[in-house]
């Protein structure tokens with residue numbers, strides 16, 4: 515397959531599957547490629563054991579990305595999302611989030627919350643494009659190369675999904 519046809523293929527919506535134990539090595543490897551301070555395999559396993567919503571996005575046989583969401587009373591908390599580097603910029607992150615909005619709304623959530631590093635321009639752009647706004651800052655939330663980095667707290671109201 516040529517590079518151009520690969521790029522076309524990547525623009526198709528991925529298929530979403532529940533994350534399973536057998537996915538964890540691949541998920542942890544993807545995470546390690548995109549994060550300076552990655553979640554460990556054990557953390558992903560803990561998320562599965564805790565019953566968090568955990569999805570794997572696949573494009574054919576390729577692991578395109580994943581999303582992990584914790585469901586609470588009237589709110590859902592996005593714990594992690596990532597897209598494989600070679601598949602970024604083709605709408606997979608937006609697609610995963612939109613599926614999560616629909617699922618969270620169906621569970622009765624009225625807003626979605628998340629934290630993000632102020633330095634993570636790609637993620638902040640994705641979140642803003644998907645209707646999130648900054649509502650606060652958690653001091654020294656993340657480990658950093660030197661000291662700690664604050665976390666920006668973002669929220670997205672889901673009521674519109676209910677009314678749509």
Ligand SMILES: CC(C)(COP(=O)(O)OP(=O)(O)OC[C@H]1O[C@@H](n2cnc3c(N)ncnc32)[C@H](O)[C@@H]1OP(=O)(O)O)[C@@H](O)C(=O)NCCC(=O)NCCS
Pocket residue numbers: 548549594595596597598601602603604605606607608609629630631634635636637639640641643
């Ligand atoms: C953040 C991340 C999930 C985005 O996934 P993606 O599939 O590349 O995002 P999309 O292709 O759906 O892009 C969504 C929007 O963000 C924008 N965007 C994506 N990457 C960007 C970048 N590097 N710089 C600026 N904007 C960017 C896109 O332009 C798009 O906006 P548009 O709808 O106006 O075109 C991906 O970059 C990633 O895995 N990063 C590493 C892990 C991470 O940071 N996770 C978030 C932790 S809080």
